Amino acid sequence: MKPLEDFLIVDFSQFLSGPSAGLRLADLGARVIKIERRGGGDICRSLYTSDLEMNGASSVFHAINRNKESFAADLHDADDRELVTALLLKADVMIHNFRPGVMERLGFDYASVSAINPGIVYGEISGYGNEGPWKQKPGQDLLLQSLTGLTSLTGNAGSGPVAMGLSIVDMLAGAHLAQGLLACLYQKAMHGNGGLVQVSMLESAFDFQFETITTFLNDGRVLPLRTEKNNANAYLGAPYGIYQTADGHIALAMGSIPVLAELLSCEELIVFKDSAQAFDQRDLIKTILAGHLLTGTTAHWLSRLEPADIWCADVLSWDQLSSHEAFAALNMIQDVQMSDGYSYRTTRCPIRIDGELLTSSVGSPKLGQDNEQIRNEFNQIKTIHEA
Amino acid sequence: MKKPLEELLVLEFCQFLAGPSAGLRLADLGARVIKIERRGTGDACRGLAIKNLFVDDDSLLFHTINRNKSSYEADLKDPDDLSKVKKLIARADIMTHNFRPGIMEKIGLGFEQVSSLNPKIIYGVVSGYGNEGPWSAKPGQDLLVQSVSGLTYLSGSAGDGPVPFGLSVTDILCGNHLAQGLLAALIKRSRTGKGVLVEVSLLESALDLQFEVLTTYLNDGGKLPQRSAAREGAHAYLSAPYGLYQTSDGHIALAMGDLQQIAQAIGADLNGLTAGDAAAFRNRDEIIACLAQRLITGPGQHWLDQLDAAGLWCAPVLDYEQATSNKAYEAADIEQTVLIPGGHSIRTVVCPLRINGEKFKSAIPAPRLGAHNSALNAEFELN
Numbered sequence: 001m002k003p004l005e006d007f008l009i010v011d012f013s014q015f016l017s018g019p020s021a022g023l024r025l026a027d028l029g030a031r032v033i034k035i036e037r038r039g040g041g042d043i044c045r046s047l048y049t050s051d052l053e054m055n056g057a058s059s060v061f062h063a064i065n066r067n068k069e070s071f072a073a074d075l076h077d078a079d080d081r082e083l084v085t086a087l088l089l090k091a092d093v094m095i096h097n098f099r100p101g102v103m104e105r106l107g108f109d110y111a112s113v114s115a116i117n118p119g120i121v122y123g124e125i126s127g128y129g130n131e132g133p134w135k136q137k138p139g140q141d142l143l144l145q146s147l148t149g150l151t152s153l154t155g156n157a158g159s160g161p162v163a164m165g166l167s168i169v170d171m172l173a174g175a176h177l178a179q180g181l182l183a184c185l186y187q188k189a190m191h192g193n194g195g196l197v198q199v200s201m202l203e204s205a206f207d208f209q210f211e212t213i214t215t216f217l218n219d220g221r222v223l224p225l226r227t228e229k230n231n232a233n234a235y236l237g238a239p240y241g242i243y244q245t246a247d248g249h250i251a252l253a254m255g256s257i258p259v260l261a262e263l264l265s266c267e268e269l270i271v272f273k274d275s276a277q278a279f280d281q282r283d284l285i286k287t288i289l290a291g292h293l294l295t296g297t298t299a300h301w302l303s304r305l306e307p308a309d310i311w312c313a314d315v316l317s318w319d320q321l322s323s324h325e326a327f328a329a330l331n332m333i334q335d336v337q338m339s340d341g342y343s344y345r346t347t348r349c350p351i352r353i354d355g356e357l358l359t360s361s362v363g364s365p366k367l368g369q370d371n372e373q374i375r376n377e378f379n380q381i382k383t384i385h386e387a
Numbered sequence: 388m389k390k391p392l393e394e395l396l397v398l399e400f401c402q403f404l405a406g407p408s409a410g411l412r413l414a415d416l417g418a419r420v421i422k423i424e425r426r427g428t429g430d431a432c433r434g435l436a437i438k439n440l441f442v443d444d445d446s447l448l449f450h451t452i453n454r455n456k457s458s459y460e461a462d463l464k465d466p467d468d469l470s471k472v473k474k475l476i477a478r479a480d481i482m483t484h485n486f487r488p489g490i491m492e493k494i495g496l497g498f499e500q501v502s503s504l505n506p507k508i509i510y511g512v513v514s515g516y517g518n519e520g521p522w523s524a525k526p527g528q529d530l531l532v533q534s535v536s537g538l539t540y541l542s543g544s545a546g547d548g549p550v551p552f553g554l555s556v557t558d559i560l561c562g563n564h565l566a567q568g569l570l571a572a573l574i575k576r577s578r579t580g581k582g583v584l585v586e587v588s589l590l591e592s593a594l595d596l597q598f599e600v601l602t603t604y605l606n607d608g609g610k611l612p613q614r615s616a617a618r619e620g621a622h623a624y625l626s627a628p629y630g631l632y633q634t635s636d637g638h639i640a641l642a643m644g645d646l647q648q649i650a651q652a653i654g655a656d657l658n659g660l661t662a663g664d665a666a667a668f669r670n671r672d673e674i675i676a677c678l679a680q681r682l683i684t685g686p687g688q689h690w691l692d693q694l695d696a697a698g699l700w701c702a703p704v705l706d707y708e709q710a711t712s713n714k715a716y717e718a719a720d721i722e723q724t725v726l727i728p729g730g731h732s733i734r735t736v737v738c739p740l741r742i743n744g745e746k747f748k749s750a751i752p753a754p755r756l757g758a759h760n761s762a763l764n765a766e767f768e769l770n
Contacts, residue, residue, distance in 0.1 A: 003575035003583075016599075028571045047643070050599075050624060051668035052607050063602035132718025138642075142621055142629065143702035146640035149710035151631060153553030154542055161631045161638050161704045163621035164552045165541030165614070171596065175563040180740040182570035183391040183416050189577040195391075196743050203739040206721050208559060210736040211404075214451040215437055216707045217722070217734040223707050232530050232551040235437035240530065242539060242549050249549050251534035253526075254435070279439055313531035315549045317611055318604055321537050329520025332594050333605065345605040347598045350591035351568040353575070354584050 002029025003353060007185070010035060010087050011068070012096040012108070014042045016167050017125045017139075017201065019064045020174030021181065022095055026067040027349035027358045030093070033069045033374065034365065035084060041072065041367040055342040057364065063346055065364040066336050072368030075106050084108070086378045089117050092188070093181055097125040100135050110196045120194045121184040123177050129200040139201050141167040148205040149224075153212065153234050157226045173204040211235075230286045237279030238286050242315055243293040250298050253311035257285060263304050266292045331357060338363035390417025390747060395573075398423055398475060399456070400484035400491075402430045404529070404555055405589060406513045407452045408562030409569065410483065414455040415738035415747045418481075421763065422453065422754065423472060426462040429756040443727050445753065451735055453753035454725050460757030463494050471769040472496075477504050478767060481569055483511035485527070488518045498584050508582045509572045511565055516590045527589050529555040536593035541600065541623050545616045561592035600624050617675040626667035627674035631704055634687040638704035641694070646674065652697040653690055655681035723748045 007030040011022040019034075019042070026032040036042050044064065045057040052059040071087070073080040088094060094113060096103055103109040103124075110122045127139020137143070145151050145163050155162030180197035188194060206213055212224060212235055224234035230241035232251075239252040239260060252260075257278050261269035268288045272281065293301060298314050305312045314320075321327050337343040342363065349358040395418040399410040407422075407430070414420040424430055430453070436446040443450075459475070461468040473496075476482060482501065484491055491497050498510045515527020525531070530551055533539055538557075539549035564587045572583035594601065600612065603624060612623035619630035621640075628641045628649055641649070646661045657677050660670040667674065682690055687703055694701040703709075710716065725733045738747050764770050 001575070001579070003571035024567060028567075050603055051626065051665055052603050054606055059603040059606060060599045062606075063599045128715055129719045132715040134715040137702075138700045140642045140700050142631075142640050142642045143700060146631065146638075146702045146704040147710060147715075149705055149707040151638075151640075151704055152706055155547075155550060155553070159543075159618075160633060162543060162550070162553075163631055163640075164556070165543070165550075165622050166596065166600065167622075168552075168556065168596075171560075172563070175560070175567065176739050179412060179416075179563065179566050179570060180742060182567060182574065183740075184742065186570060186573045186577065187391040189574055196741075198741040198744075199739060200719060202715065202719050203721060203737075206719075206736050207739040208556075209554065211437065211448055211451050212554065213707070213711065214733065214735040215440060215447060216711070218442075218447060219438060219440060221708060226553070231553065233437075233553055233555070242530075242534060242551055244548060249534075251530050251551075253528045253530045276439060309526075311526050311528045311531060313525075313534045315534040315539060316537060317540060318537040318601070319609065319611060321535060326516060326520045326522040326535075329522075330517055330588075330591060330594075332591060344602070346602040347594055350564050350587060350595040351571075352584075352586040353568065353572065355586075 002358065004029035007031065007092045008090055009033070009093040009095065010091040012094070012098070013125065014097065015044050016064060016170040017173040018095050018097040018177065019044070020171055021123065021177040022068060023064055023066070024174070024178045024349065025093065025181065027360060031069070032067070033071050033087065033370065034065065036070055036072050036367055038072045038074045038368070041070070045367065054344055055338060055340070056366070062344055062364045066346060067360040067362045068365055069370040069374070070365035070367055071371055071374050075108070083375060083378060085116065086382070087374070088113055088120065091117065091120055092185065093121045093123065095123045095177070097139070100126060100130045114194055118194055119188060119192060121181055121188060121197065122194070123181050123197040123199070125173050125177055126198070126200045128202045141170045144169040144201045144205050148202065148209065150205060150209060152224050153226070155226065156231045157228045168208070169201045169205045172208050173199050173201045176204050176207070227286055228283045230290055238282040239289055241286060243290050245293050245298045245301060246296055248298045249315035250293060250301050251313045251315055255310050259308070260310065263308055263310065264292060264301065268292070334359050334361070336361050336363040339366060339369050391742065392416040392418040395419065395480045396478060397421070398479045398482040400482065400486070401513060402485060403432050404452060404558040405561040406483050406485045406565065407432070408559060409511070409565040410456060411452060411454070412562070412566045412738065413481070413569065415749065416740070417747070420456040421475070421759065422456050422458045424458055424460050424756055426460050426468070429458070429460065433756065442731060442733060443729065447733070450725070450733055450753045454735065455749040455751045456754060457759040457763070458754035458756055459763050460760055463496070469495070471764070473504055474769050475763070475767055476501055476508065479505065479508060480573070481509045481511065483513070483565065483569070485513035488514060488523050502582050506582055507576060507580065509569060509576060509585065510582065511569050511585045512587070513561060513565055514586070514588045517588045518586070529558045529589070532557045532589040532593050536590060536597070538593055538597060540612050540614070543614060544618045544620055545614045547614070556596065557589045557593040560596050561587055561589045564592050564595070615675055616672040617679060619675050619679045620672070627671045628678050630675055632679050632682040634682055634685060634690060636686045639682065639687045639690055640702045640704055641678070642700035644699045648697050649678070649694070649699055652693045652699060653678070653681055720746055724750060725752050726750045727752045
């Protein structure tokens with residue numbers, strides 16, 4: 001049995017943050033119904049997110065929304081509202097990521113929904129919370145990276161701001177929402193009560209940086225300083241970084257400089273004996289190390305470092321990784337199929353429960369594909385109630 | 388208000404970041420979290436400093452990750468200590484560890500062994516690369532996992548070579564996944580009455596982090612990511628104008644948006660680059676270069692005013708000082724104070740979840756190694 005079997009999630013959210021939480025709950029066993037705008041649906045189906053279209057929607061939409069159903073509704077239409085309300089009466093969880101005020105206008109805010117279903121766990125993601133001067137600003141990932149200082153951590157000292165090349169804040173906010181929902185579902189399982197879970201991308205972005213922001217706040221507010229070259233973490237000393245070799249790259253994590261000097265036969269580094277130098281003189285050490293590592297192949301350096309338990313690794317592209325037997329051993333890729341037979345490949349849920357992979361062969365839904373089925377299901381319930 | 392995980396007991400055998408960050412989340416949600424630490428040295432993170440910063444003998448990093456927890460010091464190879472730990476396990480709801488595969492089994496604390504002490508235990512395991520395959524014994528360290536996962540080819544620009552994310556992103560994601568798995572396991576246990584095994588690995592978390600772009604790669608004939616040749620580009624898979632642009636006095640971010648409107652708002656000439664289907668993807672680098680050329684000629688606020696007025700998605704790029712000293716940061720209530728015995732205090736970040744309108748703060752500091760041995764010995768009658 002999957003942990004969330006028999007749970008019903010009604011998900012109004014679009015794009016990535018909310019829907020990624022819905023995907024996690026679906027993989028954990030819940031039934032997730034996307035409530036999508038009639039006509040266009042989740043904006044992620046079409047807008048800006050990928051130049052690869054697969055069976056009528058962006059590749060990104062297919063990645064985020066597999067293992068879900070779609071109910072197309074006009075939330076201003078009385079008939080549709082009645083059905084959505086019926087769904088919410090039965091739901092264990094509802095999710096949305098509209099800007100503050102929208103759900104209040106539509107009448108699906110927490111107060112209204114919990115009035116008809118007090119046991120519901122209600123999750124919402126905003127960009128910047130429901131208060132403060134930015135509350136109406138678009139909660140978009142790159143903007144959040146920029147407004148929270150995150151772009152000052154990646155790249156080298158002279159690079160200017162460098163974004164992390166994925167929608168990392170969206171994904172963290174989604175992960176945090178999933179946690180809040182699960183914590184409240186646990187409480188509901190024990191005591192029967194519902195709850196309200198609120199996450200903002202702003203708070204999630206700072207939580208992501210909890211180590212570095214805490215350092216900043218307690219170290220006289222000194223700004224993060226990336227190394228001139230080979231930077232991998234503005235707050236760590238040498239050798240922490242990725243270095244070019246004669247035929248590729250090698251990653252070096254924490255390690256003693258004199259030990260490295262010996263294993264790599266790099267005499268110039270032997271003088272950096274004091275462990276404080278690894279931080280204080282990290283630019284100089286990295287420059288020497290970078291020059292030295294260029295003179296040999298990655299395999300050569302790994303053959304010297306790995307037997308000595310130095311933390312190091314080859315740097316791989318997806319092609320190199322996916323042809324490696326370590327990747328095959330993970331079983332990370334699954335095939336999923338849409339209702340019209342179209343199938344595609346994607347990753348699976350990263351969590352294993354009781355030794356089992358949480359896989360699902362259900363692909364993403366066509367817009368409104370489940371309207372009729374859901375309508376019948378709920379009309380039957382209505383008929384039984386009225387009889 | 389009652390927190391959702393009140394009355395739950397969590398034993399944390401984990402070190403470093405991934406496992407302990409999950410423990411911190413559970414603690415903030417109300418659970419009682421006890422770190423079981425190696426006699427003499429404890430969690431190796433106690434000695435692992437960033438910027439050489441220490442507070443009260445332990446690294447500031449350790450304090451950040453392990454606030455709101457207790458510490459029980461034990462030598463798991465000592466039969467006496469082991470039997471005390473087993474008594475604690477018998478009373479626990481959750482235990483987590485990140486030892487390399489096989490170690491806990493050798494000690495006698497593998498999932499099956501522990502299940503006989505406590506058939507309702509939820510047992511969480513963090514590994515680097517899973518329990519099988521040729522990498523299972525490799526060190527599970529963030530930068531190394533980033534490096535083998537392909538993640539380093541997504542940031543920066545085309546000429547950069549691999550660029551790692553400048554935070555321990557795979558550790559942090561993995562900690563989040565562990566917390567999700569443990570919470571889901573609690574729900575499962577409430578229905579079955581049985582213990583649950585939850586396993587996560589840094590590599591699987593690193594791949595999940597890339598699920599959108601990997602799905603594109605897997606269905607696009609294996610085309611590798613093409614970062615922008617323009618250094619302003621911010622995402623290998625998104626079209627122009629997505630990027631960070633220099634202005635005459637700083638930088639601004641420009642997310643997705645209609646290129647004609649953007650060009651009009653800032654008075655840029657896109658030289659016909661937007662003509663035809665998917666031009667924003669096809670001509671991404673040239674369009675970004677055109678916008679960059681225009682934006683460097685004026686101050687950031689000027690451009691933001693023009694772009695905002697047209698409803699376009701933009702923001703200033705802030706450093707840590709600016710990001711943590713503005714009204715939006717204050718309104719979000721992001722900081723809290725942790726009190727260290729002896730009169731020190733630390734400012735740190737609050738749990739990002741708001742439940743029933745409340746944020747869960749705690750002034751309880753990270754524990755000194757073994758600080759709670761005698762209290763726990765007495766409370767749980769371990770002696």
